[in-house]
Amino acid sequence: MRKTSIIINENENFKKIANIVSKKGIATVCEEALCPNIIECWGSGTATFMIMGNICTRGCRFCYVIKGKPAPLDEDEPRKIAEAVKEMNLDYVVITSVDRDDLPDGGANHFVKVIRAIKEMNPNIIVEVLTPDFRGDIEAVKKVVNAGVDVFAHNIETVRRLTPMVRDRRAGYDQSLKVLKYAGNVIKKSSILLGFGETWDEIIETIHDLREVGVDILVLSQYMRPSHKQLEVKKYYTLDEFKKLENIAYSMGFLYVVSLPLARTSYKAKEAYLEVIKKR
């Protein structure tokens, strides 16, 4: 498989979302990560919000998000996000963030405020969060989960051996597993990006490790280099290989698996949630 193409056709929904996020001055990971699904997702009226600014304290070598010293938290952000959710008329929202190692709690309290504000202004909303590892601080993880999230996602990103090369030195394979394990009984999700040079057996081992800590939803997708500053793509996986991995994951007991080159953690998130609810 080679590089994917996307048709650039910005419909009215796309323009509406662009207008809302720009007017409120809020960030989306769709933009900050140059997500190839932006035309499809915004075009169908949904977006994934990125809170706590657009500057990340970590330097993962696959990621396009700007690295550096973040600005202080915007205390008005919870309200802005809650209003955007309402204006976009969403019934399912995904909230992610940059890493904030500069904050004592890694930003857990801010996550809580955002989740509560969304739920207060949008009583029937389903909230999925995709969080940092909070440096392995289990209390921070529990605080976020207990704020009322419906799906807790944290990405392992790659296999154990490649973690030090692919992710920031402050991240860790076991630390991410711990975060997922202690997130408790909420629906849990994690993603693995493929194409960094991992072996087939290493992928299987990672899928297995995620299931062992109770992950329900697995996302497998192709790493695509955002610019020449990030890691090279070592391998493009075929659709057949994605399908084989999907079958293996289901055989290990995952409740929902999204295994596609262009899948990203929040891609078709609502569909995955609804399926898991039925199976649980």
Place this chain on the structure above:
Amino acid sequence: MQIEVKIPEDIWPRRRDWGGEIVSVYVKEGDSVNVGDLIAEVEIEKVILKIVSQFKGKIVKILVKEGDKVGPGSVIAVMEVL
């Protein structure tokens, strides 16, 4: 009315620091195009962008060729909107 056919600047509205090169131009001067017809393909590091016509009209001028470096907002053609 004549308009410029551009690579949209706002595919990722907050990020305009990407660029790439023209890999194919699918129309030539004098061609009639409909809404949705493929005009050109631009390869950036992450994906290939297929630029399609937003209008029905006739291509008046092509301003790029394969291999040209382009970015958000680059003009690739001029068309007469019908």
